[in-house]
Amino acid sequence: MNKVIKRDQLVAALDSIAAKYQLIAPVQDESSVLFKPGVAGKDVVLDAVNSTVSPKGTFFPQWETMYTYNMAEADFAVKHPDQGPDRVLFGVRPCDIMAILHIDPVFIGEKFGDFYYEAKRNKTTIIGVSCPSVAHTCFCSTFGGSPTANKGADIMFYDLGDKFAVEVLTDKGKAVAELISKFLTDDAAAPAAVEAKAKELAAQCKPVDVTGVKEFLDGAFEHPYWVELSKKCLNCGVCTYVCPTCHCFDVVDEGYKSEGQRIRCWDSCMAKDFNLAAGGHNTRPSKLEKVRNRFMHKLKYHLDRYNLAGCIGCGRCSQKCPVNLDITQVISDVKAVK
Amino acid sequence: MCKCASENPMYAYPATITKIIEETPDVKTFQMVFDDPQVQENFGNQPGQVTMISLLGHGEITISITSSPTRKGMLEFSIKKVGRVTEIVHQLEVGMKVGIRGPYGNNFPFEDMKGKDLVIIGGGIGLAPVRSLIDYVLADENRADYGHVDIVYGARSKADLCFKYDLFDTWPQKKDTSVYVTIDRSEEGWDGKVAFVPAYLEELNPSPENKIAVTCGPPIMIKFVLQTLAKLGWKDEQIITTLEGRMKCCIGKCGRCNVGDKFICLDGPVFNLAQIKQMPEEF
Numbered sequence: 001m002n003k004v005i006k007r008d009q010l011v012a013a014l015d016s017i018a019a020k021y022q023l024i025a026p027v028q029d030e031s032s033v034l035f036k037p038g039v040a041g042k043d044v045v046l047d048a049v050n051s052t053v054s055p056k057g058t059f060f061p062q063w064e065t066m067y068t069y070n071m072a073e074a075d076f077a078v079k080h081p082d083q084g085p086d087r088v089l090f091g092v093r094p095c096d097i098m099a100i101l102h103i104d105p106v107f108i109g110e111k112f113g114d115f116y117y118e119a120k121r122n123k124t125t126i127i128g129v130s131c132p133s134v135a136h137t138c139f140c141s142t143f144g145g146s147p148t149a150n151k152g153a154d155i156m157f158y159d160l161g162d163k164f165a166v167e168v169l170t171d172k173g174k175a176v177a178e179l180i181s182k183f184l185t186d187d188a189a190a191p192a193a194v195e196a197k198a199k200e201l202a203a204q205c206k207p208v209d210v211t212g213v214k215e216f217l218d219g220a221f222e223h224p225y226w227v228e229l230s231k232k233c234l235n236c237g238v239c240t241y242v243c244p245t246c247h248c249f250d251v252v253d254e255g256y257k258s259e260g261q262r263i264r265c266w267d268s269c270m271a272k273d274f275n276l277a278a279g280g281h282n283t284r285p286s287k288l289e290k291v292r293n294r295f296m297h298k299l300k301y302h303l304d305r306y307n308l309a310g311c312i313g314c315g316r317c318s319q320k321c322p323v324n325l326d327i328t329q330v331i332s333d334v335k336a337v338k
Numbered sequence: 339m340c341k342c343a344s345e346n347p348m349y350a351y352p353a354t355i356t357k358i359i360e361e362t363p364d365v366k367t368f369q370m371v372f373d374d375p376q377v378q379e380n381f382g383n384q385p386g387q388v389t390m391i392s393l394l395g396h397g398e399i400t401i402s403i404t405s406s407p408t409r410k411g412m413l414e415f416s417i418k419k420v421g422r423v424t425e426i427v428h429q430l431e432v433g434m435k436v437g438i439r440g441p442y443g444n445n446f447p448f449e450d451m452k453g454k455d456l457v458i459i460g461g462g463i464g465l466a467p468v469r470s471l472i473d474y475v476l477a478d479e480n481r482a483d484y485g486h487v488d489i490v491y492g493a494r495s496k497a498d499l500c501f502k503y504d505l506f507d508t509w510p511q512k513k514d515t516s517v518y519v520t521i522d523r524s525e526e527g528w529d530g531k532v533a534f535v536p537a538y539l540e541e542l543n544p545s546p547e548n549k550i551a552v553t554c555g556p557p558i559m560i561k562f563v564l565q566t567l568a569k570l571g572w573k574d575e576q577i578i579t580t581l582e583g584r585m586k587c588c589i590g591k592c593g594r595c596n597v598g599d600k601f602i603c604l605d606g607p608v609f610n611l612a613q614i615k616q617m618p619e620e621f
């Protein structure tokens with residue numbers, strides 16, 4: 001952490017990376033900040049605390065072709081699309097890196113791997129950037145995160161205003177760091193500056209205590225609280241769309257005559273027919289079941305299954321919900337109703 | 339060819355339909371053989387497991403393997419015509435191809451069943467998944483490992499009975515095997531039992547002593563079968579059933595089939611009643 005890069009050198013440094021890797025980084029897109037592939041250093045924006053949509057799409061795109069087929073050529077000779085070049089995912093906040101670590105076990109491991117996710121995950125080097133400030137919706141500290149955490153990053157940039165302290169954490173990170181070595185200078189004061197910054201930011205995180213919430217939810221499936229809570233939900237699905245740990249997808253065939261493709265795209269447990277089966281049986285037919293499932297997934301099911309929090313406290317869902325259904329409110333409510 | 343196919347659990351291997359049996363007006367049994375003999379050989383399905391059957395351009399459907407692994411060289415699927423994709427499957431003919439991926443999910447606990455009597459209770463298409471277990475247990479090489487097998491099966495009408503060749507020919511001829519068939523309403527040309535499955539079961543009154551019950555069928559039938567078994571003194575651990583849910587990936591990723599923290603596609607579809615009672619009632 002004794003190395004630093006001047007902020008005014010960042011664009012040039014990112015361009016050196018972009019010359020060798022596909023650079024995926026947050027850019028301004030109208031009123032949103034979105035992670036986009038193939039961007040140039042000058043387009044990268046780092047002033048938003050959180051991107052509008054999480055960067056999970058780097059590994060699990062909103063929409064991707066699983067394979068294409070052409071039955072006229074040979075039956076079932078499906079073609080898998082190339083999983084793309086080696087890439088550097090730059091500008092990821094600590095909470096979003098934690099989210100990646102928390103959905104890794106869904107896509108990698110248990111009984112089956114995921115061809116698409118794993119390929120892209122392996123091809124990607126992650127450069128985290130600590131948060132410049134803390135938004136009023138941020139509560140990553142609740143789940144053991146912090147605005148300066150480096151867990152899961154290959155390289156970590158610590159935002160110190162006019163410069164970034166740079167920490168190389170893995171071999172993958174080393175290879176990328178070599179590309180920007182000429183921009184790095186020694187700065188013995190950097191570690192102390194990072195530590196001071198870490199303290200300052202951690203103190204600003206919204207204090208939300210989840211102690212006892214999981215234990216309460218263990219016995220709260222039938223609790224009337226869900227009926228009240230779900231009443232105002234519009235089932236718009238924005239909360240799941242922006243969330244870095246939501247991983248539901250749909251599989252759809254798109255074809256014309258003998259040619260076409262099988263795609264998968266983000267789906268949402270908030271969607272109307274998400275659990276509708278043939279014959280009309282729907283296991284989660286109404287708002288009540290859907291809202292309950294979302295919060296149970298975030299605060300209990302994911303934890304039960306993977307021993308990892310299903311929410312990492314990025315605050316996006318609370319920020320975007322049109323009716324102000326706030327997960328931090330749910331956490332404190334649940335502690336009060338028990 | 340790239341290794342993508344063998345590395346991608348969501349790739350469905352091509353298979354050819356080798357035989358079609360019309361079970362009922364809306365159920366057909368398809369016998370299928372993988373085009374690659376190696377894939378067929380290594381498939382390794384266990385009784386109770388499911389597959390995804392893929393029709394490019396139309397979609398995928400979750401279907402139980404109804405044949406027992408003791409019958410090698412092919413797989414059988416009994417498919418009820420209920421919607422978009424199953425409709426297309428019903429139009430397929432011998433020689434045509436589909437994609438198959440799997441096998442998925444857990445299996446009936448055939449190891450724990452050793453030395454015990456079995457009572458199999460099925461309704462309608464619900465016999466399809468359990469048929470893999472019945473044929474496994476009744477196979478010559480396994481028969482000595484299991485006790486008496488009772489099969490209680492019902493459908494709405496005579497025409498709606500699946501697997502008539504098994505119910506009336508194959509199974510009754512097997513050693514220590516009793517088959518009880520019933521239909522919901524009396525009709526001409528039927529001199530067999532007329533009763534709903536749960537009522538027939540109660541009449542047969544199987545004692546729970548050293549037995550395991552397996553029940554699959556319409557939710558309403560299962561509900562009353564479970565009540566009946568409880569009344570007859572069966573313990574939750576002795577009763578096995580399967581859960582269904584809408585599925586997309588069948589490999590625990592798409593998040594569609596969860597009941598609480600369980601994914602039916604990975605942790606199920608086979609559960610005993612004690613396990614089900616631990617789960618939120620959302621199936």
Ligand SMILES: Cc1cc2nc3c(=O)[nH]c(=O)nc-3n(C[C@H](O)[C@H](O)[C@H](O)COP(=O)(O)OP(=O)(O)OC[C@H]3O[C@@H](n4cnc5c(N)ncnc54)[C@H](O)[C@@H]3O)c2cc1C
Pocket residue numbers: 276277278279388397398399400401402403416417418419420421422423424425463466467581582583584585586607
């Ligand atoms: C574990 C399991 C085992 C099954 N075994 C069998 C079997 O052996 N034989 C049989 O006939 N049917 C079986 N089913 C039900 C079968 O999967 C559905 O009937 C089938 O998917 C309906 O597809 P469709 O396109 O014709 O219906 P539509 O209603 O047109 O459905 C469109 C899409 O919805 C989904 N879908 C709809 N209903 C279901 C459902 N009940 N379960 C899962 N996904 C659904 C599918 O993705 C389908 O492509 C099983 C289901 C599960 C979950």
Ligand code: SF4
Pocket residue numbers: 232233234235236237238239240270320321322323324325
């Ligand atoms: S964003 Fe709010 S209103 Fe929309 S589905 Fe989520 S909780 Fe409901």
Ligand code: SF4
Pocket residue numbers: 239242243244245246298310311312313314315316317318327
């Ligand atoms: S549930 Fe909300 S706060 Fe938690 S990770 Fe998802 S979007 Fe962020």
Ligand code: FES
Pocket residue numbers: 584585586587588589590591592593594595596601602603604
């Ligand atoms: S079907 Fe996708 S998680 Fe079970």
